[in-house]
Amino acid sequence: MNLYLLAEAVVAFLLVAGGIFAFTGSLGMLQFKDFFMRLHGPTKGTTLGIGCTLIASMLYFTVTQGEFHVQELLITLFLFITAPVTGHMLAKTGLHMHLRFTTGTRGSVPEFRDEDVGQSRVARPAKARHPWRSRRQKRRGRLPR
Amino acid sequence: MKAMGRLLPTPTLSLVLLITWLLLVRSIAPGQLILGAVLAVVIPLLTRGFWEPLPQVRHPIKLARFVLVVLYDIVKANVQVSLLILSPKREPHPGFVEYPLSVKDPLTITLLANTITMTPGTVSTNVRLDRSSLLIHVLDMHDEQALVREIQERYERPLKEIFEC
Amino acid sequence: MALLWIPLLTLLGALVPVATSRHGRRLCTLATLVAPLLALGLVLIHAPAVLAGEVVSVSLTWMPLLGLDLALRIDGLTLLFALLILGIGSLILYYAGHYLSADEDDGRFLAYMMLFMTAMVGIAMADNLILLWLFWELTSVSSFLLIGFWGHRSDARRGARMALAVTGAGGLALLAGLLLIGNVVGSFAMADVLAAGDVIRASAHYPLILVLVLLGAFTKSAQFPFHFWLPHAMAAPTPVSAFLHSATMVKAGVFLMARLTPALGDSQLWAVALSLVGLTTMLYAAWFALLQRDLKGILAFSTVSHLGLITLLLGLGSPLAIVAAVFHILNHATFKAALFMSVGIIDHETGTRDIDRLGALWSMMPLTGTMVILAGAAMAGFPPFNGFLSKEMLFEQSLLNDVLGALSGLIPLLVMVAATLSVAYSLRLIWSLFFAAPKLTREQKAEPPMHVHDPARGMLAPGLFLAAMSLAVGLFPMTLAAPLVNAASLAVQGDTTPLISLALWHGLNLPLAMSLMAVIGGILLVRHHRRLANIAALFPARDASLTFEAAVLKVIKATLWLTQRLENGSLQRYQALLVLCALVMVGVGLANLESLTGPLGMQPLDGMLVLGAALIIFGAVGSALSHRWRLVSLLMLSVVGLTVSLTFVRFSAPDLALTQLSVEVVSMILFILALFFLPQRPPLLVSQRRILRDLLLAASLGLVVAMLNYALLTRETISIADYFLREAVPGGGGTNVVNVILVDFRGYDTLGEITVLTLAGLATFKLLNRMKLFKPSGNLEGIRWSRHRYPLILAVIAQILLPLALLVSVYIFLRGHNQPGGGFIAGLITAVALILQYMARGHDWTRERLPISYPAVAVSGLVVAVATGLASWLFGYPFLTSTFGHFHIPLIGEIELASAMLFDVGVYLAVVGATLMILINLGRVTTIHRPTLEER
Amino acid sequence: MEALFSLVVGVLTASGIYLLLRGRTFPVIIGLALLGYAVNLFLFSTGGLNTHAAAVIGESITPSDPLPQALVLTAIVIGFAMTAFVVILAIRARSELGSDHVDGQSGEAGDAK
Amino acid sequence: MLEIALMISLSLIVMAMAMNVFRLAKGPDVPDRLLALDTLYVNSIALIVLLGLWLNTKTYFEAAILIAMLGFVGTMAICRYLLRGDIIE
Amino acid sequence: MSQHLVTLPILIPMIGALALLLFNQASDTRRRQLSTALCVAQVLVAAWLLAVAVAGGGQMLFYALGNWHAPFGIVLMLDRLSALMLILTAVLALGSVLFACAGEDARGTNFHGLFQLQLMGLNGAFLTGDMFNLFVFFEITLLASYALMMHGGGKERIGAGLHYVILNLAGSALFIVALGVLYGATGTLNMADMARRVAQMSGDQAALVTAGALLLIVVFSLKAALLPLYFWLPRTYAAAPAPVAALFAIMTKLGLYAILRVQSLIFADTPVAEAIATWLWWSGLATIALAGVGVLAARDLRTLVAYLVLVSVGTLMAGTALGSIDAIGALLYYLPHTTLICGALYLIAELISQQRGKAGTRLVRGRRLHQRHLLGGMFLVAAVAVAGLPPLAGALGKALLMQAAEGSARLWLWPLLLLAGLCALIAMSRAGSVFFWASYKGEVDSGRVTRPQLAGVLWLLASAPLLVAFAGPVSGYTQATAEQLAEPQAVIARLLGESPALQFGRLTIEGESR
Ligand code: NA
Numbered sequence A: 001m002n003l004y005l006l007a008e009a010v011v012a013f014l015l016v017a018g019g020i021f022a023f024t025g026s027l028g029m030l031q032f033k034d035f036f037m038r039l040h041g042p043t044k045g046t047t048l049g050i051g052c053t054l055i056a057s058m059l060y061f062t063v064t065q066g067e068f069h070v071q072e073l074l075i076t077l078f079l080f081i082t083a084p085v086t087g088h089m090l091a092k093t094g095l096h097m098h099l100r101f102t103t104g105t106r107g108s109v110p111e112f113r114d115e116d117v118g119q120s121r122v123a124r125p126a127k128a129r130h131p132w133r134s135r136r137q138k139r140r141g142r143l144p145r
Numbered sequence B: 001m002k003a004m005g006r007l008l009p010t011p012t013l014s015l016v017l018l019i020t021w022l023l024l025v026r027s028i029a030p031g032q033l034i035l036g037a038v039l040a041v042v043i044p045l046l047t048r049g050f051w052e053p054l055p056q057v058r059h060p061i062k063l064a065r066f067v068l069v070v071l072y073d074i075v076k077a078n079v080q081v082s083l084l085i086l087s088p089k090r091e092p093h094p095g096f097v098e099y100p101l102s103v104k105d106p107l108t109i110t111l112l113a114n115t116i117t118m119t120p121g122t123v124s125t126n127v128r129l130d131r132s133s134l135l136i137h138v139l140d141m142h143d144e145q146a147l148v149r150e151i152q153e154r155y156e157r158p159l160k161e162i163f164e165c
Numbered sequence C: 001m002a003l004l005w006i007p008l009l010t011l012l013g014a015l016v017p018v019a020t021s022r023h024g025r026r027l028c029t030l031a032t033l034v035a036p037l038l039a040l041g042l043v044l045i046h047a048p049a050v051l052a053g054e055v056v057s058v059s060l061t062w063m064p065l066l067g068l069d070l071a072l073r074i075d076g077l078t079l080l081f082a083l084l085i086l087g088i089g090s091l092i093l094y095y096a097g098h099y100l101s102a103d104e105d106d107g108r109f110l111a112y113m114m115l116f117m118t119a120m121v122g123i124a125m126a127d128n129l130i131l132l133w134l135f136w137e138l139t140s141v142s143s144f145l146l147i148g149f150w151g152h153r154s155d156a157r158r159g160a161r162m163a164l165a166v167t168g169a170g171g172l173a174l175l176a177g178l179l180l181i182g183n184v185v186g187s188f189a190m191a192d193v194l195a196a197g198d199v200i201r202a203s204a205h206y207p208l209i210l211v212l213v214l215l216g217a218f219t220k221s222a223q224f225p226f227h228f229w230l231p232h233a234m235a236a237p238t239p240v241s242a243f244l245h246s247a248t249m250v251k252a253g254v255f256l257m258a259r260l261t262p263a264l265g266d267s268q269l270w271a272v273a274l275s276l277v278g279l280t281t282m283l284y285a286a287w288f289a290l291l292q293r294d295l296k297g298i299l300a301f302s303t304v305s306h307l308g309l310i311t312l313l314l315g316l317g318s319p320l321a322i323v324a325a326v327f328h329i330l331n332h333a334t335f336k337a338a339l340f341m342s343v344g345i346i347d348h349e350t351g352t353r354d355i356d357r358l359g360a361l362w363s364m365m366p367l368t369g370t371m372v373i374l375a376g377a378a379m380a381g382f383p384p385f386n387g388f389l390s391k392e393m394l395f396e397q398s399l400l401n402d403v404l405g406a407l408s409g410l411i412p413l414l415v416m417v418a419a420t421l422s423v424a425y426s427l428r429l430i431w432s433l434f435f436a437a438p439k440l441t442r443e444q445k446a447e448p449p450m451h452v453h454d455p456a457r458g459m460l461a462p463g464l465f466l467a468a469m470s471l472a473v474g475l476f477p478m479t480l481a482a483p484l485v486n487a488a489s490l491a492v493q494g495d496t497t498p499l500i501s502l503a504l505w506h507g508l509n510l511p512l513a514m515s516l517m518a519v520i521g522g523i524l525l526v527r528h529h530r531r532l533a534n535i536a537a538l539f540p541a542r543d544a545s546l547t548f549e550a551a552v553l554k555v556i557k558a559t560l561w562l563t564q565r566l567e568n569g570s571l572q573r574y575q576a577l578l579v580l581c582a583l584v585m586v587g588v589g590l591a592n593l594e595s596l597t598g599p600l601g602m603q604p605l606d607g608m609l610v611l612g613a614a615l616i617i618f619g620a621v622g623s624a625l626s627h628r629w630r631l632v633s634l635l636m637l638s639v640v641g642l643t644v645s646l647t648f649v650r651f652s653a654p655d656l657a658l659t660q661l662s663v664e665v666v667s668m669i670l671f672i673l674a675l676f677f678l679p680q681r682p683p684l685l686v687s688q689r690r691i692l693r694d695l696l697l698a699a700s701l702g703l704v705v706a707m708l709n710y711a712l713l714t715r716e717t718i719s720i721a722d723y724f725l726r727e728a729v730p731g732g733g734g735t736n737v738v739n740v741i742l743v744d745f746r747g748y749d750t751l752g753e754i755t756v757l758t759l760a761g762l763a764t765f766k767l768l769n770r771m772k773l774f775k776p777s778g779n780l781e782g783i784r785w786s787r788h789r790y791p792l793i794l795a796v797i798a799q800i801l802l803p804l805a806l807l808v809s810v811y812i813f814l815r816g817h818n819q820p821g822g823g824f825i826a827g828l829i830t831a832v833a834l835i836l837q838y839m840a841r842g843h844d845w846t847r848e849r850l851p852i853s854y855p856a857v858a859v860s861g862l863v864v865a866v867a868t869g870l871a872s873w874l875f876g877y878p879f880l881t882s883t884f885g886h887f888h889i890p891l892i893g894e895i896e897l898a899s900a901m902l903f904d905v906g907v908y909l910a911v912v913g914a915t916l917m918i919l920i921n922l923g924r925v926t927t928i929h930r931p932t933l934e935e936r
Numbered sequence D: 001m002e003a004l005f006s007l008v009v010g011v012l013t014a015s016g017i018y019l020l021l022r023g024r025t026f027p028v029i030i031g032l033a034l035l036g037y038a039v040n041l042f043l044f045s046t047g048g049l050n051t052h053a054a055a056v057i058g059e060s061i062t063p064s065d066p067l068p069q070a071l072v073l074t075a076i077v078i079g080f081a082m083t084a085f086v087v088i089l090a091i092r093a094r095s096e097l098g099s100d101h102v103d104g105q106s107g108e109a110g111d112a113k
Numbered sequence E: 001m002l003e004i005a006l007m008i009s010l011s012l013i014v015m016a017m018a019m020n021v022f023r024l025a026k027g028p029d030v031p032d033r034l035l036a037l038d039t040l041y042v043n044s045i046a047l048i049v050l051l052g053l054w055l056n057t058k059t060y061f062e063a064a065i066l067i068a069m070l071g072f073v074g075t076m077a078i079c080r081y082l083l084r085g086d087i088i089e
Numbered sequence F: 001m002s003q004h005l006v007t008l009p010i011l012i013p014m015i016g017a018l019a020l021l022l023f024n025q026a027s028d029t030r031r032r033q034l035s036t037a038l039c040v041a042q043v044l045v046a047a048w049l050l051a052v053a054v055a056g057g058g059q060m061l062f063y064a065l066g067n068w069h070a071p072f073g074i075v076l077m078l079d080r081l082s083a084l085m086l087i088l089t090a091v092l093a094l095g096s097v098l099f100a101c102a103g104e105d106a107r108g109t110n111f112h113g114l115f116q117l118q119l120m121g122l123n124g125a126f127l128t129g130d131m132f133n134l135f136v137f138f139e140i141t142l143l144a145s146y147a148l149m150m151h152g153g154g155k156e157r158i159g160a161g162l163h164y165v166i167l168n169l170a171g172s173a174l175f176i177v178a179l180g181v182l183y184g185a186t187g188t189l190n191m192a193d194m195a196r197r198v199a200q201m202s203g204d205q206a207a208l209v210t211a212g213a214l215l216l217i218v219v220f221s222l223k224a225a226l227l228p229l230y231f232w233l234p235r236t237y238a239a240a241p242a243p244v245a246a247l248f249a250i251m252t253k254l255g256l257y258a259i260l261r262v263q264s265l266i267f268a269d270t271p272v273a274e275a276i277a278t279w280l281w282w283s284g285l286a287t288i289a290l291a292g293v294g295v296l297a298a299r300d301l302r303t304l305v306a307y308l309v310l311v312s313v314g315t316l317m318a319g320t321a322l323g324s325i326d327a328i329g330a331l332l333y334y335l336p337h338t339t340l341i342c343g344a345l346y347l348i349a350e351l352i353s354q355q356r357g358k359a360g361t362r363l364v365r366g367r368r369l370h371q372r373h374l375l376g377g378m379f380l381v382a383a384v385a386v387a388g389l390p391p392l393a394g395a396l397g398k399a400l401l402m403q404a405a406e407g408s409a410r411l412w413l414w415p416l417l418l419l420a421g422l423c424a425l426i427a428m429s430r431a432g433s434v435f436f437w438a439s440y441k442g443e444v445d446s447g448r449v450t451r452p453q454l455a456g457v458l459w460l461l462a463s464a465p466l467l468v469a470f471a472g473p474v475s476g477y478t479q480a481t482a483e484q485l486a487e488p489q490a491v492i493a494r495l496l497g498e499s500p501a502l503q504f505g506r507l508t509i510e511g512e513s514r
């Protein structure tokens, strides 16, 4: 009985912790100032949040049904394989697309970018305006090339 | 032994597959074991062509230690980042760091990059075409050199040891 | 039965010239003559009986539903027409053999003539109204071919089309009329119809029937105002004119009126309509005949005029008038055929039909001249020719008429005027052709004078024979014509036996005086012809044919305008119409709904549901609003896809969730391919009004569908689902009922579904064949493409993921029958894992390691599925019957094997093959055609 | 819940139709996809909205109606096949007609038609 | 206790997803939106797992595996599209 | 074997298609032989099935796929109507395939495989007794038709194809909604079962069924090409490769078939049927009128024929709306004639354009045709037939249909039918005189009619005289078909038994359960 209670407490804790991590991950994605910073929330918080939830589920089913439920490990495995790649590729894409950094960002990137992108840009026709975004909101500045 | 080698070109993969199978079916009944074993043999054979040679794990114990370290770091990083996000007063100082790579093997680079992405306030952004360095975005950067050193010590060296390269 | 052979012989005869034309003109002509002569013989065999007042008939059932019988008859009227058609027809065929120039396709020409002859014989013999109509329209078609025989000439084409349009239209009206008659009488058999005159006349439809039938008859017989096509039909070779426009086709209308007189005649309406139209036509056409310069034109208008005469006689309707009408049919056919043939000769010899350019031919062509004089005199109604006799009878009957009430007295007067004109054009024809000097222009005078002569005997003989006949009939009417005319008019009038006395001399009476006046008047008119022409020129009559042509053109222009307005080639309009239709139709259904909410009521809401709904609405509206920002629109769509999958999870449909999730991934890849190959920045070309319209349509349909959905959701139905839940385990051997339905209960649907999928693969394969596409050199921000072609980390992860994904797909596959999963989802997982390889490593690298043909995989999947289905035949069960069993295997234990799983293997293969076929081919095509942009 | 579900189906339908009425192939395809979701949900819901019971024997005492689920599964697959085809057709049309307007270049002249 | 924890967790995940959507709508750049979408996918794994806990069933477990395993493929495809244009070359 | 006969119209083309697709490395000749043989086999099987349908005074044949009893499993249902549609499809297909063997098939990939799959779809749709299965086979038919329509590629085909595809996809979406409503309201998918349930409905339930049924009719009207949903057709049919366009002549009839089926079986004697008939009547008449206008306006033979197809669609629909046994019998007599002749006309149009060089089938003066007598002869027969002129079957069919119209219906139908016939007459005579008479002197000995092409055209054209020669038996058959359709209760009783309640249990062919 005590063990059940303990398990229940752990499950509850893990659930709440998972929720909080997932929540903060998404919150970070919402409130950080530039894309690269926003990237940090989901790549970590969300992954761990899901991890906690999965462990909770594992524990819950193992305890309630009296047999081992470890399938959730698989989800964790897949998530740990795929989530960082997603983060990496998104960051790479952001870099490639000359996304704006928040002022005060340290370090230098142009060299990296040039390797990827080359020097010249291609002439393109005027871009369609996005319906929800006013002109003013459009990128306020880019890193000096 | 040779036949064994032909049948099991990648024993680690086969083992992983067998374990995965048992996890999936949630059973260690003899039938599932046999089926899992068959699949663990057949699937690597089927996908042999796609399997570029990867370095073998030489020191499983070091790997286990490494995994634990990373898990710990993930939890730690998350708490840190969560606090950073939740407390509006602290202004993070983001920055880019170019991290010189001493490993050249794709798997190791991938593991390293992914580990970096998963851990303290860092996201790997780009691997140079010549694999000479890795660009890392840091959420809250104070000491560039310390960061590079820490990554070298904490992740790159163990990885090198695990795969002996 | 012998009756059947008559049209059959002429029909078979149509094949003779085609077969024999290779062997020379002479043989061809003679061979062609065999059939009509035999047919004529068959008719003559029945002649004695018919002349004795019998009706010979035969009837075979053909299409009882329509009331159509293959029924033929020979009565007096038929006999008269059959003799004209076959007798004069044969003469004309013989003449035609000489007429056509050497390089012309005589085989085809004679075949058309025979075809036409068949149609005419059919009309004459038809003993069933529908059968009559069939032959009636066939004359239109065959005459179209004949008139257009010289189709390289535009006048021939126009003439042919006009004739077809007018007579064809009349024919359609006739059909309506005949159907109405059949409706009133209850039968289409001629005997029934002819006996039911009283019933028809009493019917409320009688006026309509009359109008429709007469439309048919008048157009065919070129009665005013439908006469205009006939002169234009003269563009045909002369034998055609001789046959169609003298002896036969135009007589079909008259025949019809005569034939239906017992059924439709004997009413005021009938009398007035026929006599008025006949009279007008007679006068009008005679006047124009006088003014024509073209020889065939003169004959054409004269024909129209004489047809008017016959119509008038039929309208007068008294027994003797009908005798006169029948008699004139015979007479007109003889002399007009002869005249056409002689005009053909003159045209043939001199190369012109212009009456003004011709003249003084008597010395050169005495035999032709004799022919024209004889036949022309008959046409003018001079004694002792046959035309005189029938005209006298007309005068007599016109004096006795009372069809127009108080105005009846006008008829003899007008008839006399027409007769005068008739005399005039006949005399003019004879005089200017053979005796007067030609009126030539200066240039024409400069040309060497014509040296012409009578043609070969073969060309002369038929005409001369007919011309002689018109004299002979005039001289000995009682012997040569009376029995036939008697029998024919008997057929037209039913029981009443007419008093027949055909004689040249009826004593000094009013008709004779009228004839005399007509002759004098005619001579005067010819004398002052030039003045007459001048007067006519003052009133330039608008050619009815031009009016017709202009009207047709105008109609076609209008139709073109209308069609282009309606069908403007805009898909958006067609879609809007579809939406509108759906809206209206569903709206109609919903309008009858008493209450929207049904008895079930609603279940409570929770936060997850609200979130799901919000996500879908966000995604849907977002992707609609941002559609010009395509990638964003796509991302929004993806939100919908994910949330729909979650909805399936929420509402207990795990199989659907799995399917939707895996389909999402593949679709996303597809959409991105589309995104890449379609222009990135579409111009904005749409008006506010258009947007408003579309929003309105979209919102309305959305509303209606939502209402429908809500109404259904709040009502309970007793569905057949219980059966599946009950039978899944005992009957289908699986606990996942959805899967059991898919592979067993409704495996046939699934077979169709994977067929569709494979078809899609094959279809896209087809589209990608030889497609040209070029890769833009930068992305939508204008940034050049990254030089990291195959990012390292992605490649490694893809490699690691492949075996794991395959393992998972095996797992998903195997559990399908009992737990959510199955071949379809497993197939998609495999496909996605493989596509990931293509994305990470490129097409060539992957292809090298997986050198299999995806179409073959897909097709073999279908083969497996079908073979599994067919296997049940071996055990005597229907296609796709499945079976299952539990087997005990040492070490492993109890396992269940179901044949449905084999079917599922087919599904798996088809899905993998089709999906890869679609995506990889697209990828490959673009790579091949892309201008290379290599890493520097 | 039922009202909300219907609302969602309605909004999906409306958005899909709106996009379907656009002049360029890409939005039309997206519209068809949205419409596909709408009709699949519609068909799915004819079995009732059952929260606690997958149609797996032994899972629950009141399993949901499996038939609409099987039908929707078929419809999803067919929809996917059709989407694949129309996407590639759109690409082909662009390469043949030189425009991504549904009416080809004639449509470029304006959507006023 | 478990009920409450579950509710809290669910609410947090629901809020997280709402924030994802917000970012998806706001952008401002494509990678931002893409990141938001990807996060939405990952969060939905948690949602499914929590639902399984709530309904005390593992029927939906495979759906979570599928998202974890294949969900990133779409994101990869778009990244490739933004980086290279052609996703299969 | 004979108990499985009814599956053959589906299995023969399917297995044949699979063989054609698997052995796509085989020579053209081999594939042509196989494809032709498949079509011949289908004609034979269809003839056999026709005999089965006639035997015993018109019995019906049911086949429980997967050995699952109706209404739970999917049944194939063979009655006189489906037998008629099957033989019609097979005959048309044989003509098209023969024609395609002249070389059209080699202009793209997998022609014969796709062709057979389309036949499979059509035959499946004609045989099924299940609403959802009807949808599935509609989709097979459509997808195959998309692929075939764009066989060989080219601007025109792709442009027209895009419209055709997108509209039909929208249509398919509506189809699913309609199916959803019908399933939601009746709880079943089997047509007979649905009929039984619909008959007992009232109030709101009936209203919902009405909404679903009418939506279904919209979808079928789109496929059948009724006003205002026909605008896609002229361009599509004109652009399609000739043998495909010829086969497409049956596609609109698939819509008609579906309407006829649901109208006579599921919604018979309900207010829904009346609503449907009203729609069909006015829309059919308007289609006749506007298509007649289009016939006059057409400046290209292919477009012209497309409008003639539309006229026939309108005629058939108006006939369906009349709904009496006589009218249905009449339209079913008219149906094979118009289908086969329109098919033949597309083939003839192709032959004409082959020999006219640049002028193609446009109604402008062009080069003289090399084989003008042959082509002209075939054109003449087809034109006479399609214009509804004697002595070919069109005339009889039209007359029959006119006769079937009663009372005030006549007032609308007669003039329209007659005027449309006149339009056809005028337009076809114009076309014929332009092609065969008004030509320039020059003529090139190219594009000669090959033997398979001739065989294909003659095979289809032969129907015109044959339908007249055997008008009695054929119209007798169609009349009996109409009578059978008027007795939906017989189907329900035969398939589901007398008991009104749902039956549980399985049906076996041998009468023994497995
Ligand atoms: Na399944």
Ligand code: NA
Binding pocket: C922, C923, C924, C925, C926, C927, E086, E087, E088, E089
């Ligand atoms: Na590519």
